[in-house]
Amino acid sequence: MIAFDWLTLLIVIAGVIAVVMPTVGYLTLAERKVSAWVQDRLGPNRVGPFGLLQPLADGGKFFLKEAPIPRHVDKIFFLLAPAVSMAIALVALAVVPWGGTQPPPDPVATQGVEPAAVVQQYADTQGGYAKSFNGVIVPGLDVGVLVVFALGSLAVYGVILGGWSSDNKYSLLGSLRSSAQIISYEIPLGMSVVGVLLFSGTLNLEGIIQWQKQHGWFVLFQPLAFLLFMVSVYAECNRLPFDLPEAEQELVGGYLTEYGSLNFGMFMLGEYTHMITTSLLMTVVFWGGWSLFGLEDRVTDPIWGAVVKCLILVTKTGFFLFLYLLVRWTIPRFRFDQLMGLAWKVMIPLSLLHLLAVMLVRQYSLSNWVLTAISVGLFLAAGVYAVAFGTGPNNAPRRRVISSPSPPVGEGLGVRGS
Amino acid sequence: MPIADKDVTWVDSPKLGLFEQLYLPLIIGGLTTTLSHMVGKKRTESYPEQEPTMPANYRGVHRLNRDENGRTKCVACYMCATACPAHCIDIVAAPAPEGWKDREKYPETFVIDELRCIYCGMCEEACPVDAIELTTLYDLTGLSREQMIFDKEKLLSVFDQTTKAGTDPVRTRAGDLGPASEAPPRT
Numbered sequence: 390m391i392a393f394d395w396l397t398l399l400i401v402i403a404g405v406i407a408v409v410m411p412t413v414g415y416l417t418l419a420e421r422k423v424s425a426w427v428q429d430r431l432g433p434n435r436v437g438p439f440g441l442l443q444p445l446a447d448g449g450k451f452f453l454k455e456a457p458i459p460r461h462v463d464k465i466f467f468l469l470a471p472a473v474s475m476a477i478a479l480v481a482l483a484v485v486p487w488g489g490t491q492p493p494p495d496p497v498a499t500q501g502v503e504p505a506a507v508v509q510q511y512a513d514t515q516g517g518y519a520k521s522f523n524g525v526i527v528p529g530l531d532v533g534v535l536v537v538f539a540l541g542s543l544a545v546y547g548v549i550l551g552g553w554s555s556d557n558k559y560s561l562l563g564s565l566r567s568s569a570q571i572i573s574y575e576i577p578l579g580m581s582v583v584g585v586l587l588f589s590g591t592l593n594l595e596g597i598i599q600w601q602k603q604h605g606w607f608v609l610f611q612p613l614a615f616l617l618f619m620v621s622v623y624a625e626c627n628r629l630p631f632d633l634p635e636a637e638q639e640l641v642g643g644y645l646t647e648y649g650s651l652n653f654g655m656f657m658l659g660e661y662t663h664m665i666t667t668s669l670l671m672t673v674v675f676w677g678g679w680s681l682f683g684l685e686d687r688v689t690d691p692i693w694g695a696v697v698k699c700l701i702l703v704t705k706t707g708f709f710l711f712l713y714l715l716v717r718w719t720i721p722r723f724r725f726d727q728l729m730g731l732a733w734k735v736m737i738p739l740s741l742l743h744l745l746a747v748m749l750v751r752q753y754s755l756s757n758w759v760l761t762a763i764s765v766g767l768f769l770a771a772g773v774y775a776v777a778f779g780t781g782p783n784n785a786p787r788r789r790v791i792s793s794p795s796p797p798v799g800e801g802l803g804v805r806g807s
Numbered sequence: 808m809p810i811a812d813k814d815v816t817w818v819d820s821p822k823l824g825l826f827e828q829l830y831l832p833l834i835i836g837g838l839t840t841t842l843s844h845m846v847g848k849k850r851t852e853s854y855p856e857q858e859p860t861m862p863a864n865y866r867g868v869h870r871l872n873r874d875e876n877g878r879t880k881c882v883a884c885y886m887c888a889t890a891c892p893a894h895c896i897d898i899v900a901a902p903a904p905e906g907w908k909d910r911e912k913y914p915e916t917f918v919i920d921e922l923r924c925i926y927c928g929m930c931e932e933a934c935p936v937d938a939i940e941l942t943t944l945y946d947l948t949g950l951s952r953e954q955m956i957f958d959k960e961k962l963l964s965v966f967d968q969t970t971k972a973g974t975d976p977v978r979t980r981a982g983d984l985g986p987a988s989e990a991p992p993r994t
């Protein structure tokens with residue numbers, strides 16, 4: 390157990406929360422701005438210069454509005470659901486690095502060494518590590534990736550609780566969809582990361598960054614894994630084109646139907662925090678975290694170095710957040726069977742094949758670039774397969790289409806062949 | 808006429824090629840489109856600061872036109888009130904004053920309830936002397952219902968206002984319609 394300074398920890402937590410909460414606010418503003426710009430509009434521009442105070446106004450509104458609780462809902466769970474959703478999203482944030490980090494020291498060897506020396510050596514390395522500054526709330530968590538995934542799938546509990554306790558068929562349908570969707574997309578999500586773990590040899594996120602710093606970013610070697618990861622993460626976050634649990638046009642808001650004011654705000658907060666977490670995760674796992682081709686090491690001053698690393702990471706994350714927003718206004722929503730088809734027929738087989746390729750490359754110690762070629766090859770092969778054996782877009786009518794014989798001319802209204 | 812079988816063409820959805828089946832190129836194409844719109848020219852009119860230019864045939868607040876002597880052109884024929892589907896025009900006719908040689912009657916009062924009006928423009932169509940017109944004034948507000956009931960003076964002042972501003976040239980077909988429909992004064 391590494392002893393960390395409680396005061397520093399508290400300051401870091403306060404700092405992260407203080408940064409993330411406004412970021413969530415401004416993410417909602419960015420969402421509205423991006424949507425407006427994409428549609429050739431100006432977007433919110435009335436509150437403050439360029440509408441920059443809009444999140445404050447929105448937040449204030451959330452607090453001041455009446456929180457309606459319909460009479461038919463299960464009150465305890467109804468109120469618990471948004472809290473669960475938000476709390477889990479915030480907890481997941483604790484393990485994702487947001488600045489410069491270093492991996493925790495390896496365990497010390499005990500073979501053939503004096504026990505006292507081992508203890509001393511252990512205390513030294515751990516003590517040194519505890520003193521070093523790490524840009525993450527919980528440094529040195531050896532199950533890092535697993536914790537993020539576990540918490541990410543826990544987030545669906547908020548959705549299911551909300552939908553079920555609302556006692557409303559739209560809400561229930563939304564949460565059912567959500568659970569089916571998240572179960573399906575957890576698989577390619579986890580599988581795409583296993584390839585990374587086989588290379589880095591650690592679940593620790595700082596360790597993964599360290600590996601990438603030495604060998605190159607994972608996105609170069611496993612572009613297919615990154616693609617699968619990104620798509621799954623979009624589905625996990627209920628973002629378009631996978632926002633079926635909310636689907637305003639079909640389900641009038643899905644599990645959010647009965648929620649208003651601050652309860653709704655907490656759901657939204659959870660959702661946007663989840664977006665931030667996953668963007669950080671994509672950056673850390675596939676895009677080298679705070680590393681930028683060694684440029685970050687040019688800054689030798691420790692404080693400025695930390696700032697630069699943090700900036701690099703935040704910039705990369707910002708790009709992914711922007712992509713989230715842009716994709717939302719580009720790609721229309723899937724139909725539910727298409728959504729399931731994509732997960733089970735395309736992404737899971739692809740991620741399995743990719744995992745197999747990673748194992749082969751590891752086993753025979755081939756060059757990492759072989760894996761890149763395999764990734765591209767698999768991607769193209771999937772396309773070729775779809776062209777050769779696929780049934781095309783799954784839009785065919787479900788019933789047999791027949792044309793009814795037309796009546797002789799002049800016999801009242803004709804019936805159209807349908 | 809029923810549609811014969813031979814006239815029906817069955818269209819199958821086009822088969823996707825490799826390019827489409829790979830998804831990504833098309834998604835990137837879509838992202839490029841949205842990105843180009845993001846940086847492109849915006850079409851929003853920032854309303855209170857930036858007044859829209861209304862098309863000339865916009866149907867806004869009514870006005871009662873004046874002839875070149877400044878008198879109301881209306882001859883109190885009740886055509887507009889009859890045509891009005893919302894029954895919001897209320898006219899009291901009176902014999903024309905001495906010296907108004909070209910007509911027998913004139914409206915003593917002419918009241919339009921702008922709240923009941925549906926701005927259909929029927930009154931304008933019906934008027935034989937082009938005395939009533941709908942202008943391009945769109946931002947009609949009032950603090951009470953009473954304020955929104957426009958009497959003759961108010962309607963004439965709308966004429967003065969809009970002709971002075973030059974936003975609404977009188978659309979009359981002067982002289983075509985009858986002795987009372989002369990061209991209005993140019994101000």
Ligand code: SF4
Pocket residue numbers: 887890891892893894895896919923924925926927928929930931
């Ligand atoms: S615009 Fe239509 S509703 Fe309004 S006064 Fe004229 S005829 Fe009546």
Ligand code: SF4
Pocket residue numbers: 880881882883884885886887888898933934935936937938939
């Ligand atoms: S405004 Fe025209 S239609 Fe209406 S009463 Fe006067 S002259 Fe007749």
